[in-house]
Amino acid sequence: MKTRIVTLLLLLPLISYSQDATEIIKRVDAKMRGNSSSSTMTMKIIRPDWTREITMEGWSLGTTYSLILIKSPARDAGTAFLKREKEIWNWQPTIDRVVKLPPxxxxxxxMGSDFTNDDLVKESSVVYDYNHFIRGDTTINGYDSWKIEMIPKEDAAVVWGRIMIYVAKQDDIELLIRYYDEDNYLINTMVLSEIREMDGRVIPTRMDMIPAENPDQRTVIIYQEMEFNIDLSESYFSIQNMKRMR
Structure with a gap:
């Protein structure tokens, strides 16, 4: 009995550490989503010999529903991506076709960027699909930050084998994210910057996704506007509504 008590006492700090890490990730995720949200953003795909720019609007309701509408360039305008629970569709108005995306x-x-389909529609949940562990602290761009490791749960259908996320202790701001594959090779690094207030929340408004194998290229997403806790219902996130949007 004494041995069991001692073992439990030794494990308590580790259990508490894991719970603290999960609470941090919950706060970070909730801050960037809100109960619902809308956004206007620009995505720049930057390559050594060319650059492409896409403007888009997005809406979300919790972690279950999201919708992204391409506004420009003209040849892509009206293209949309819809997520409802675990199902994702793509509307292509030029060929009048809805395509369901398989896992x-x-x-x-x-859209030819350094972001994956999963990154943009957030098919996987950083809160529920991963276990979270604080691996120490560090300083990122002058911010005292937590270093948090996220390991996929055994039954989670996720893209990444491991994620390292660096979160500023003040205001729970994401500053840096590193994505690894199942063999623990670094695939992408996301740098979050241009921190400012949007609709009463202090958040990063620029995201640079940089592939490890091609560090001379990147994809940049810049948020022009964000609103949180807006009036949205589940019915807004329908295939019919996705096809009507312009």
Whole structure:
């Protein structure tokens, strides 16, 4: 009995540490989503010899529903991506076709960028699909930050084998994220910057996704506007509504 008590006492700090890490990730996720949200953003795909720019609008309701509408360039305008629970569809108005994306496509490039389909529609949940562990602290761009490791749960259908996220202790701001595959190779690094207030929340408004194998290229997403806790219902996130949007 004494041995069991001693063992439990030794494990308590580790259990508490894991719970603290999960609470931090919950706060970070809730801060960027709200109960619901809308956003206007620009995505720049930057390559050594060319650059492509896409403007888009997005809406979300919790972690279950999201919708992204492409506004420009003209040839892509009206293209939309819809997530309802675990199902994702793509509307292509030029060919008048709705395509359901299989799970195998979640790791593929989104619109030719360095973001994956999973990154943009957030098919996996950083809160519920991963176990979280604080691995120490560090300083990122002058911010005293937590270093948190996220390991997928055994039954989670996720893209990444491991994620390292660096979160500023003040205001729970994401500053840096590193994505690893199942063999623990670094695949992408996301740098979050241009921190400012949007709709009463202090958040990063620029995200640079940089592939490890091609560090001379990147994809940048810049938020022009964000609103949180807006009036949205589940019915807004329908295939019919996705096809009507312009």
């Amino acid at each position: 195998s496509m979640m790791s593929q490039s989104w």
